[in-house]
Amino acid sequence: MCEKEKAGIVTLYHGNYNFGGLLQAYALPKVLKEYFGIEAEQIDYIPTEPTRKIEKQKNDKKDLSWYLYQMVYRFGIFFFDKLYKKRLYQRKQVFDNFMNEIPHSEIPYDYDSIHKNLDKYNLFVCGGDQIWNDHKEKHNIKIYTLQFVPSGVKKITYAPSMAILETTSDFKQIMRTGLNELDAISVREKKSVSILKLLTDKNIDIVVDPVLLMTENEWECVERVTEKKGKYILCYLLGDSMEYRKAVATFAQKIHLPILTFPHIFLNVVRKCDLFFGNIHDYTSGPREFLGLIRNAELIITDSFHACVFSMIFQKPFVVFERNKIGEKGNMNSRIYDFLEEYHLENQLMTEKELIEMKKIPEIDFTYAHEHWKKRRKESLEYLGNALKNN
Known part of the structure; x- marks a missing residue:
């Protein structure tokens, strides 16, 4: 186990070419270090993409104009793909540069290898993005509820989002197992609490998104x-x-x-x-x-x-x-x-x-x-402080 307290964070970080997604991934390790003195980094977890179900096509007859449209459309997309390839690559480089600025594990992990990093951290955090979605592959949900972390190692959530509130029985069962093994639970949306309360008797706090843990002045220094x-x-x-x-x-x-x-x-x-x-x-x-x-x-x-x-x-x-x-x-x-x-x-x-x-x-x-944000930010930092305390 690492000598100094260090946190491993599991969220949507790997290949996340999304402005908000990367900014929340930037915020949480920064807050853990600057407000609580805890070194923290994103675990570069590679999630499996959802299996796309192929819808059965109806046997409707298509006329010649439909097929011509499809040909023109596909040619057009191919043409624009080539045209914009350089521009999209330029954008990717800027995102990659920012991604590299965020503290993260030296190597990426997948579902089968993520347990190999257990000796690098003595604290694990999952959140805070849309990691608890029923449309994700089920084994990803096990990772996003920290079920790869053995008992005895502190594991908490910070502001994960469900986003989609209609859930299946399989999803609920995986969530039930994960939630009941966590040391502290918080979520971002109050609407998800009633669903999660059916799966665990543990207390569930509602906290602000990680980007709201940083002040306006702090974000101005980032921009x-x-x-x-x-x-x-x-x-x-x-x-x-x-x-x-x-x-x-x-x-x-x-x-x-x-x-x-x-x-x-x-x-x-x-x-x-x-x-x-x-x-x-x-x-x-x-x-x-x-x-x-x-x-x-x-x-x-x-x-x-x-x-x-x-x-x-x-x-x-x-x-x-x-x-x-x-x-x-x-x-x-x-x-x-x-x-x-x-x-x-x-x-x-x-x-x-x-x-x-x-x-x-x-x-x-x-x-x-802004007055409400100041109050909620204080409450959320208090949740983190209490969750980070040793049992």
């Missing part, structure tokens, strides 16, 4: 301001809705501001919804630059949880769309609903019609949000 001239709307949409994009374009034209976007943000995937959307196409920003772009934007329009959070941190006007429609399978809106409700920012959740009808950039009073 990097890029040379973006003039005013702009920052539009960061992870979903592929064309209706949302058309609404953003209509509103931007009304207030005479260009739209800054991050086309094809999912690495190596050229999305047709992004091809001709926006005025300033950003391929050079990593997480540091992302923070600077949010802080200097006139308005943020997004369907991203972390973009909402950083808009609140920097007190920037923002509008948020639902990533998934209510009732849609795999709905992942719960964390956004919880955040907006808790910080009294519900009015920022809009439909595309409401955005189009908006006459100007909304003015938001963040007084309550």
Whole structure:
């Protein structure tokens, strides 16, 4: 066992080319070190991707125009893949550089090898991203509930998210086993507590996302301001809705501001919804630059949880769309609903019609949000302090 106290964190870190995902992975080890004097690093765990079920095609007859469309579409995607390959590689490099700045294990691990790092840490933490999702491979859930760590070694959670609240019996059974072996449990969304309470009698705390453990001033020291001239709307949409994009374009034209976007943000995937959307196409920003772009934007329009959070941190006007429609399978809106409700920012959740009808950039009073954040941050740090104490 390592001589000095050291924490191994399991979250969505490996190959996570997502602004919010990497920023939360950056925040937790930094807070553990600077606030509690505990060296901490991300365990570079390689999760198995979900097995995609192939839907059986209906035996509907397709006419010639359908086949022609498919040919043109596939050729178009192939063409744009080649065209954007260099730009996407440039973005990957910026993300990789930031990923390497985050303390992490020397080598990556998979499900079969992760137990080999047990002698490197005397404390394990899982969280805080969407690691408790029923759509993940079941053995990944075992890792994300620290079931590879033997009894007698402290293991706690910090702000994991379920995101999808409809769960299967298999998922619940794996979660029940994992939860009951943990020394301290916290989650990010209050909506998930009622589900987890059916699986364990242990106390469950609700804490803030790791990025909210750092202050606004601390994040300003992380950000990097890029040379973006003039005013702009920052539009960061992870979903592929064309209706949302058309609404953003209509509103931007009304207030005479260009739209800054991050086309094809999912690495190596050229999305047709992004091809001709926006005025300033950003391929050079990593997480540091992302923070600077949010802080200097006139308005943020997004369907991203972390973009909402950083808009609140920097007190920037923002509008948020639902990533998934209510009732849609795999709905992942719960964390956004919880955040907006808790910080009294519900009015920022809009439909595309409401955005189009908006006459100007909304003015938001963040007084309550920042006062509440200060209180919740203190409570969350107290949870961590108590959870980290020796039994």
